[in-house]
Amino acid sequence: MRPLIRKFERPDFVSVSTACIRFYEELNDFLPPSRRKAHYAIGFQGTPSVKSLIEGEGVPHTEVEMVLVNGNPVTFRTKIRDGDRISVYPVFESMDVTPVNVTRSKPLREPKFILDVHLGKLARYLRMMGFDTLYAKDYNDLDLVKISVTEKRCILTRDRKLLMRKEVERGYWIRSGSVTEQVSEVIRRLDLKHATRFFSRCTRCNGDLEVVDDQEVLAVFPGYRFFPGTGFCRCKNCRHIYWNGSHCKRFAERILKVLE
DSSP states (O other), X not given: OOOOOOOOOOOOOOOOEEEEEEEOGGGGGGSOGGGTTSOEEEEESSOOBHHHXXXXXXXXXXXXXXXXXXXXXXXXXXXXXXXXXXXXXXXXXXXXXXXXXXSOXXXXXXXXXXXXXXXXXXXXXXXXXXXXXXXXXXOOHHHHHXXXXXXXXXXXXXXXXXXXXXTOOSEEEXXXXXXXXXXXXXXHHXXXXXXXXXXXXXXXXXXXXXXXXXXXXXXXXTXXXXXXXXXXXXXXXXXXXXXXXXXXXXXXXXXXXXHO
């Protein structure tokens, strides 16, 4: 008896479509040099969404504020088709694009942050500048995403893949490894120069600070020698005491230089 031979049919030919795409301004940081500041062709199969096509190029959707397809604003769910021309723009600093922006229902720039484990120094700086900043060494990616979504916080991270999670709405990828340059990045890109409130938050727990009388401090630190104009504050949450010393002046001078 002859053995049974199965006959496999040849699979149908899978067509590949092409679109032309360009990323603008600092979104080019995510691209290889050959694709920066230029239109280039990108191949795809089927009808992928704007979000999947953009993130396939390595750009997190949280860095994008507006996308135009063939000159028209679209949402992240819009399907891409063969021959489309795509323009991708970053979060704008001070220009109001609300009338033409359909990618998001509201802007991303809100001065409430949560930082990943690699940005402890930046968290301290942001708190000293008065920004509501959550940070803990034991936060994992799920914690960061959950808190960000629940409390409407912007994630600051060195991990771009974290920002590609579909649940994340607010986020910024920190480019620099230097803390002073990181501060400059955040302030410049999120247009926060005029939102600073120096020494209004606790650098330990992120609580609000309140002014306290010298006598209250003396009750905690009996025998402490006060200097004229010292000025004391206390954290409403952890009760830690702060005073206006020379370290405050040095920090303010350093940050003002960064902001300039």
